[in-house]
Amino acid sequence: MLIRQKLIxxxxxxxxxxxxxFSALLYYANTQVRAQRFAQRLTHSATIAGRLLARTHQEAPDQVSRLRLNDLLTLPQEQISIYGPDRRLRYSSSGSGTPVRSRAGLDSLQPGQVVIYPSSDRRETVGLALAQPQGVYRVFVSAEDQLGWTQVRQLGWLLGGLNVGALLLAVGAGxxxxxxxxxxxxxxxxxxxxxxxxxLGHRLPEGNNRDELAxxxxxxxxMLAGLEQAFAAQSSFLSHASHELRTPLTTLTGTLETALAYxxxxxxxxxxxxxxxxATRHLSALTNGLLNLAKADGALPAFTLVRLxxxxxxxxxxxxxxxxxxxxxxxxxxxxxxxxxDLFMAPGNxxxxxxxxxxxxxxxxxYSAGPVLTELAYSDAHTLRVQVRDSGPGLxxxxLRQIYEPLYRATGAVGRPGYGLGLPLSQRVVQRHGGRLELVSTQGQGTTAIIWLPAAPL
Incomplete structure (x- = not known):
């Protein structure tokens, strides 16, 4: 999958x-508020019905049965059941009865207590016990919250539409x-x-030089700069190598042809x-130098502790x-x-x-005109240092910037034996051992070569 697709x-x-x-939370909160609000309306209706029954009972007990449904009906499909102090059904707006049909169930409803019963087919029921001078009246009111459920359904459709729209907007925004x-x-x-x-001289745009892409x-x-330098060094190496190898081969061939003819x-x-x-020895020495250089770049044998x-x-x-x-x-x-x-121990070959x-x-x-001074010491507890100082013409x-290129020879090396492979070989050997080689030179005063190598733990 493309990164663009992943981001989207x-x-x-x-x-x-x-x-x-958010929609589920809003929908759930709305249903809870609807249930609480409707339960309050049922409780209010039950309170009014109970008080009306008690007042009617005081004035004319025989008038209780004459209460009409329309006198108390205030909610859609409302049904009211009222039990008197003797636990007999005094009034019922329909013959459906109540969710509490046992005497123990009625007795569990105490004065001042409101009980909300589980809904059945979206019909919700509330039970209420009212303490009156005649005794405790227990009132049960059930109804359907048609308006509330309609609003809940409308909210569901609205949230569904909004989520679909938000999905489309999210795709576009993504x-x-x-x-x-x-x-x-x-x-x-x-x-x-x-x-x-x-x-390889081209470079990538670095933008604002601050973010991750930069x-x-x-x-x-x-990396490109390093590759460019590596290719340039390789090109220089091949150019010098071909020249250095061609010279002894040409000499050898010419000498043998002349000898054969004359x-x-x-x-x-x-x-x-x-x-x-x-010419053969010259060619052999050059070839051995190139092979040693390749050996330093290749796989090294396992290191052991070496006395430097x-x-x-x-x-x-x-x-x-x-x-x-x-x-x-x-x-x-x-x-x-x-x-x-043991001192001066280092892991290596x-x-x-x-x-x-x-x-x-x-x-x-x-190249030195005087004594060559060599010093072996500890730079610190974990590093060995070797210094080789001469009094030659200097660089x-x-x-100094080109001296590590294979087959490169400085001006002072003209006319002296060598092929420009020793220093590059030394540098690569030191690097492969986890160390560092540095040349410090001043023209007319000489050159100092310094090697730092990891020391074995003391």
Whole structure:
């Protein structure tokens, strides 16, 4: 079911429920008021009939039977029955009798008491006991409230008609309400249909920037901005990857073709083989870097508790071997001293964490003109921090914004070995471990790479 139909249905059901509830309450209240009002009229009629009988009995007892129906009849189809102190029927306007036919029933009607009996075929009966000097007279009056029931029926028809009209109005109001409420959604839908892979720069209208639809549009726009950046990064990655892969492949192919066509001596053939081997190693290193990057983006093995200081020491041993003329210093910053648990423990994958740290140290050793300073510490009780600081040429703000793109190389990297995959790999490894990598750099003064990782509970 469409949202428009749901809104219309909910509005109609809500209005109809309120109308029916109000109508039922009004109808019930009207019937109760009618019953009370008619009971009062019957009581009044019974009181008059009883007093008239008592007065007639005092003046001429033999005149009681001469009371005519028309003398007392004031209500439609009214019937009156009067019992004297001796509990004998003194007067009856018809032979139908009363709802009380036993002596015990008459005795239960005490002076001053009014009893309303259940109605039968819309005939309602009231019993009244009047105390007179001659004794207690018991008067029963029954009648049909034709006018009252006619008014009740008219009220029922009126409420039914009003409910039908209210239902039609509710449908119309629901349609108008749904149309007005969904108009911004229709605009968002229309604008969203125009967005595709080729024009991710389009954005949804955010309206008044305050209501829920504006918040939804803002979320979509943020998502579109992320998608646009992701597609741009993917395009840049494919462009750089194709270029980087094409170069060693072209070199390798050209060298082998030249060797096959022109190398006739062993020294010439060995020289061609050496060039081919160099191009093959270049291609292999680039391919391994791309595979590692894909591995960091894929499913990771189950995490275990890893000693981050051991991962850092392994990475330091490798770079000290690779850069024998470069000094790598390790220091330990603040750490908890009031615990017996092992320090510098973090949940993760030791191989990936070592690779991430190795990439940062390799970059520092590659570009630094002086010692590389590394510090391992606790940022707080729940967070480990690793800092790698070099004294290289530094990065510009524009380079810092692009440095995490795969295969991107800064200006200072020209002429130096590398493929622009180490830093993106380190960033993704750290992110997959629930941490954060940040570069702080000043041109001419060096760069500091800072990693924050969740620490194991102490």
């Amino acid at each position: 249905t909910h509005v109609v059901l809500l209005v109809l429920g309120i109308q029916l509830g 349609w108008l309400f749904a149309s007005a409420a969904l108009r911004p959604v229709a605009r968002l839908t229309q604008q969203a249909r125009r967005i595709s892979v080729t024009n 918040q939804l549009a803002q979320v979509f726009n943020t 190398d006739e001596t062993l020294p010439a053939a060995r020289q061609s083989l050496a060039r081919s081997l160099e 200081d051991e991962c850092l020491n392994q990475a330091l041993e490798f770079v000290r071997t690779k850069y024998p003329g470069r000094e790598f210093r390790l220091s330990f910053g603040a750490f908890p001293t009031d615990t017996e648990a 030791a191989e990936l964490l070592t690779a991430a740290l190795l990439n940062l140290l390799d970059n520092a050793g590659k 510009s703000p524009d380079e």
